[in-house]
Amino acid sequence: MSTFSKFSFFLIVLILIACGENTTEQAENASQQPVSNTSQPNEPETAPISHDTLSAEATKGANTPTVSKCVLIAFTVNDFNSWNENFKSKPVSESLLGYLTHEDDANSILLIKPSRDHQEAKKKAEDPKFHNRLLKLGGNSDINTRYLDIIWANESIAPHAYRILITHEVRDVNQWKTAFEADQTNREQAGLADAFIATDIENPNLVTVILATDDLEKAKKKFREPATEKTLEQAGVIFKPEISYWVSK
Numbered sequence: 001m002s003t004f005s006k007f008s009f010f011l012i013v014l015i016l017i018a019c020g021e022n023t024t025e026q027a028e029n030a031s032q033q034p035v036s037n038t039s040q041p042n043e044p045e046t047a048p049i050s051h052d053t054l055s056a057e058a059t060k061g062a063n064t065p066t067v068s069k070c071v072l073i074a075f076t077v078n079d080f081n082s083w084n085e086n087f088k089s090k091p092v093s094e095s096l097l098g099y100l101t102h103e104d105d106a107n108s109i110l111l112i113k114p115s116r117d118h119q120e121a122k123k124k125a126e127d128p129k130f131h132n133r134l135l136k137l138g139g140n141s142d143i144n145t146r147y148l149d150i151i152w153a154n155e156s157i158a159p160h161a162y163r164i165l166i167t168h169e170v171r172d173v174n175q176w177k178t179a180f181e182a183d184q185t186n187r188e189q190a191g192l193a194d195a196f197i198a199t200d201i202e203n204p205n206l207v208t209v210i211l212a213t214d215d216l217e218k219a220k221k222k223f224r225e226p227a228t229e230k231t232l233e234q235a236g237v238i239f240k241p242e243i244s245y246w247v248s249k
Contacts, residue, residue, distance in 0.1 A: 179235035
C-alpha cells in the first residue's frame with residue numbers, strides 16, 4: 001500500500017496524547033466542550049471542526065487561515081471496525097480536520113489534526129506512553145507524522161467520498177501556487193475540489209495538496225494525462241508527485 005505513512009507524512013500522536021493531558025488542561029478545555037463522564041479523556045486543544053472544514057477562510061486569496069497548523073498521522077490497525085468503534089467514542093475524534101482510510105486497505109489510517117505548536121506536538125510524539133496507548137487501541141505499526149503549515153484552506157467544501165493527497169517539491173511556492181490557482185477550472189472539470197494547501201515545516205518548498213472527489217477513477221485518469229505532467233512542470237514541480245487515495249470517514 002502506498003500509505004501516507006509510506007510516503008512519509010503523519011499524526012495520531014496528538015490525538016492519543018491528548019487523552020493523557022493533565023487535569024489543568026482538562027479544566028480549561030471543559031469550558032469549551034462537555035465531558036460525558038470523569039473517566040473520559042481530556043477534550044482536544046481546539047474546538048470541534050467538521051471533517052470537511054479546514055479553515056474559516058473560504059476565499060482563494062486567504063493568507064492566514066484560522067487553522068494555520070496541522071499534523072498528518074499515519075498508522076495501521078489490526079481491525080478497522082474495532083478501532084473505529086473505540087476511536088469514535090473519544091471526544092477528540094470530533095476535533096479532526098480529516099479522518100481517512102486508505103483506498104486499498106481500510107486498516108491503514110490517516111488522521112489530520114489541528115496543531116497549536118509543532119514543537120510541543122513533536123515532544124508528545126516521542127513519549128513512549130503514546131505508543132502504548134496506540135497498541136491498546138488496536139494499532140500495530142509505527143506512527144508516521146508530518147507537521148504542516150496551512151497556507152490556504154477551503155471551509156465551504158462540500159462532503160466528498162474521497163480525499164487525494166499530493167506531495168511534491170517545488171522551486172518556488174508562490175510561483176507554484178499561482179499556477180495551481182490558474183488550473184482550477186481543469187481540476188473542477190475532472191470532478192476535483194480543492195481542500196487545502198500546506199507546506200512542510202522542515203522544507204517550505206515541499207507542498208502538500210489535499211483534493212476531494214466523488215469519482216476516484218476520473219481523478220486518476222486526469223493525473224495520468226500528459227497535460228497534467230506538463231502543467232506540473234511549468235508550475236516548477238521538481239520531482240514526480242507522490243499521490244495517495246483515501247476514503248473519507
